[in-house]
Amino acid sequence: MSAASQVPSGADLKTRFTPSLIIGLVIVGFWLLVALFGPALAPHLESDIVTDMSYAPAGEVGLLGSDYLGRDVFSRLLYGARMTMGLALLVTLLSFSLGVILGFIAAISGRWIDGLMSRINDALMAFPSIILALIVMSALGTSLMIMIATVAIIDSTRVFRLSRALAMDISVMDFVDVARSRGESLWWITVREILPNTLAPLAAEFGIRFTFAILFISALSFLGLGVQPPAADWGVMVKENLQGLLFGSAAALMPAASVASLTVGVNLIVDWFLSRLGGDVSQELMN
């Protein structure tokens, strides 16, 4: 194999740093720093009850006020960054590895293997994801590891469908036939011929799945199956402080805004990836 020839030359970076990429990098970089150093910077522990006043307004107690139990929202936000981003990233990476590998296997083997895998996948998708997660976790217990595995598997059904469809599209192209006529192995065809052409749409999907993972985990946490109190997680913080909106408290809005900004940042980076890769093969054919 000629791995060296894959390294892109400088001329390849046609679309260099665009303003939107820089914004995306700044946002994601900021939250990464918070995730790394947040707990060290936080004025209180995530579980500390600092005041007996629920939903204290911002500035009065801490930087961002207090939550429904009187904990410091700012501190919990800093603690939550690590939990939220770490979990979502882990879940998305797992679901992508699983979904892409299985999806490609299904697409390339075809025939009954594809049929079997696709029907099982359909069966899994037929359940509402939250119900499915509830069933699995009530059977296996509520540890963080089990939750990560469950959410990753459920999420991977979507990835499976996408990657199977993409691989199907690419595998009928002539260049794949050329590789077959050269006697290339399935591994080579998958990794060297098909995968590079599916990266762009998969990257776009990654950005979306990452966001959904945050939301899904927060929903599970709200039901008591995910992140266990008093651990801070942005999703949990939104859910537990929803009531506060009625009293004009921003305790629920701050973590929501954090999720939103992270989502925007991740997707700005993904968009840049897309434009750099120049879309997928089908777009090139249309030109």
Place this chain on the structure above:
Amino acid sequence: MSAVIDIQDLWVEARSSGGSFQPIVEGVTVSVYPGEVVALIGESGSGKTTTALSAMAYSKPGCRIVGGSITLNGRDLLKLDQEERRQLRGREAAYVAQSAAAAFNPAIRVGDQVIESTAIHQLMPRDDALREAVKLYQRLDLPDPERLSSRYPHQVSGGQLQRLMAAMAMSSSPALLILDEPTTALDVTTQISVLSAFKDLIRGQNTAAIYVTHDLAVVAQIADRIVVMQNGKVMEAGATEQIISRPENAYTQTLMAAVRPPPKSISVEGEGSDQTDDETIVSVDSITAGYGRTETKIVLQDVSVAVPRGKVVGVIGESGCGKSTLARVIAGLLPQRSGEIYHHGQALPHVARRRTRSVLKNIQIVFQMPDVAINPRHRVREILGRPLDLFIGLSASARESRIDELLELVELPTSYKTRLPGELSGGEKQRINLARALAAEPEVILCDEVTSALDTVVGKAIIDLLKKLQANLGVAYLFISHDLSTVASFADHVVVLYAGRVVEQGPLASVLAPPFHPYTRLLLNSVPELRTDWLDGVVASKAHLDHLGQAVDSSKVGCPFFNRCAVAVNDVCNRRDVPLRQMAQGHTVACHLELDALRE
């Protein structure tokens, strides 16, 4: 009499990848009078379609008209606003696109699509429009005009759809008709009827027409005047007769030189040499192959072909005749149902992956569409390096210099090594495809329609390159094409496929001379010739228009060509198995008719 459309000093710009606007049409002047056909010819990228579309004041997304005047029926289109232009499109100027199959909505009956522009512009009630449509169908020689309107596009053949496109354009009796390569996607046998239908219609309605094409032989049949374009500029303009017989401009002369002489006029020196002397490299014996699990979709039936060392075997036939399938079977991409493939007398496994490395190395395939035949994510160095790694095995520096050599062999600069396919033109991509096949140093290359997706001039350059490589490297080709002229200019041995069966094969000289299989004769007579009266002559003789409306019949009983054959004998040809007649040495014709009848 004033011109219907008068384009003066037209300038059009297109946004380049960098974002700035570059001129793609520079100062083009064209005018067309009623009943006149003006052809715009040139390679892809010459601006001919852009110019034609501007006659409707339309520019493609990313393009803009920046200068000149476009006068249609006395009104300057560039002074009209969007709504006024919309009013005029489809009513005063109509457009016929290259691919009718892509232009028709598969879910709507053809009648409703044909009369669509009359409905949009509220020109006449639906019933009247449908009655007018039937008249158009008759004028276009479409079969069963009364019931045609109620059919769906998939129930109509490709040639008929193309004529329906013309009916669609003519339904509102426009003053100007724009035809964009309307016969390029059609088989030669279908092209004739479509061309003559267009010609009659334009003359009959006294319409002005702009005909965009790259095919000079087609232009000679239909156009009154020709405008030759290159890189957005007019190279030469004049009467058809003058352009094709006395081209003045150097570029026009290049174009004329790229036109292959019709196969009938090719004289092959020496009676087809006896090819049994040559060692056979690859042969297929009684191959039957198809798609799907059942017997329903048999594409190739009982096909036997042999490729001798260093020779060119041409495989010719219409689309759907199974010629590409043949290449895929030999390459081990589609396992055959029965029959064997031999390489130096040794039967090969059906699937490429089970074949030995030396077999894989010696049989290489080059596909039709350069755009999809190379992985857009691989650099040229990797594309060419992979077969070297697999089949040759070189040190890093030898590999690098071999890649340089390969690029030089296909006449590309060595600096292309670091390029991605997206940074190459269609012709360059096809050269890379060829270089990839050559990298394995094969004994035979299966060329599947390698010039079909390319412009005439670029295609000719590829053929010349193939010839040179054959002479220098001694490589053999199985050259698959639908274009008889290309095959005739190149092949030593010709195989004529029809509906998945070999109807005639033999040395080039024997196939191009009588006795013919009736289908070979039809093919030969259908290749447009570069003289203005060719089409009229063919149509006047009417000989081979009669049965062409019939769809290709791939039933297994009798002769597959029976329903389209002008000389078929009922109850014989459609019932009995076709005998294989030995003509001269190595020349066989599959036909019931006696030798004398085939000679006429």
